[in-house]
Amino acid sequence: MTKNKFVYEALNGASSFLKDNGREEAVARILLQHELRLSHAGLLASMRDEINEETFNRFWENIKRHACGTPVQHLTGSEEFYGRTFLVNEHVLIPRPETEELVEETLRLIGQYLPDKNLKIADIGTGSGIIAITMKCEIPEAAVTATDISVEALQTAQENAKRLEADISFVQGDLTDPLKDEMWDVVLSNPPYIAYAEAPDLSDSVRDFEPHLALFADNEGLALYEKLAQQLPNMLKKPGIIGLEIGYAQGAAVEAMLKAAFPDAKVYVKKDINSNDRMVFCINS
Numbered sequence: 001m002t003k004n005k006f007v008y009e010a011l012n013g014a015s016s017f018l019k020d021n022g023r024e025e026a027v028a029r030i031l032l033q034h035e036l037r038l039s040h041a042g043l044l045a046s047m048r049d050e051i052n053e054e055t056f057n058r059f060w061e062n063i064k065r066h067a068c069g070t071p072v073q074h075l076t077g078s079e080e081f082y083g084r085t086f087l088v089n090e091h092v093l094i095p096r097p098e099t100e101e102l103v104e105e106t107l108r109l110i111g112q113y114l115p116d117k118n119l120k121i122a123d124i125g126t127g128s129g130i131i132a133i134t135m136k137c138e139i140p141e142a143a144v145t146a147t148d149i150s151v152e153a154l155q156t157a158q159e160n161a162k163r164l165e166a167d168i169s170f171v172q173g174d175l176t177d178p179l180k181d182e183m184w185d186v187v188l189s190n191p192p193y194i195a196y197a198e199a200p201d202l203s204d205s206v207r208d209f210e211p212h213l214a215l216f217a218d219n220e221g222l223a224l225y226e227k228l229a230q231q232l233p234n235m236l237k238k239p240g241i242i243g244l245e246i247g248y249a250q251g252a253a254v255e256a257m258l259k260a261a262f263p264d265a266k267v268y269v270k271k272d273i274n275s276n277d278r279m280v281f282c283i284n285s
Contacts, residue, residue: 008047021067034076035059069204091152092128117141124189129157136166145169176231190245191224192217229257242282251277
């Protein structure tokens with residue numbers, strides 16, 4: 001392809017290329033802003049500026065990689081979550097807007113049921129650390145512990161915590177194993193919940209580039225919820241709160257598990273902004 005001379009030519013050419021390859025055209029703008037280190041407004045103001053050959057070549061290489069499925073967040077190395085920028089890579093799930101809703105509802109419940117902000121909060125399977133770090137930033141007085149079975153994921157989360165100045169205890173281990181000798185006010189988790197049989201239906205950018213350890217679970221995606229329901233009754237204070245992100249078809253099953261585990265608690269399913277079942281909460285009051 002002929003090398004583009006101006007910013008607007010690079011943007012138009014890349015947008016068309018992505019469209020022809022079945023990808024979102026808007027990614028071209030995101031990647032160009034990333035390469036030029038410009039805001040959206042800055043990019044618009046620079047449309048008639050020249051773009052040098054080296055910069056264009058880096059930009060176009062990323063465009064080609066995205067056309068082949070590489071997530072844009074892996075190309076820029078970051079994603080926004082709850083108003084903050086988090087580093088992401090191939091070792092962690094890319095933050096989703098639905099998880100912001102888990103955090104938002106948890107903060108509401110804490111305000112209602114746990115007015116004492118000196119809380120002990122656990123984030124199980126922290127990945128990039130978005131839940132744990134956001135909770136610490138929103139409730140600075142809380143003592144937050146984050147776990148993950150993946151050493152590489154924990155390294156990413158620790159780097160995010162350092163960048164965002166969040167003092168969090170990170171512990172490597174499977175599910176609640178690193179936490180089971182303590183009692184917790186709030187336990188949150190966005191565990192792997194996709195059934196292996198669903199893999200062919202996922203987009204290639206998810207299936208081929210995000211860590212399967214953080215995506216898939218046995219028993220139609222419900223295996224880790226079953227374990228959590230068994231383990232959490234011995235770890236949750238009273239009053240205490242559990243918040244779990246779920247797959248859109250798992251609401252009834254996970255709700256039933258938590259009701260069986262906490263027969264005296266209030267358990268409910270909450271829908272996301274797209275009206276899909278997305279969270280299950282348990283209020284042990």
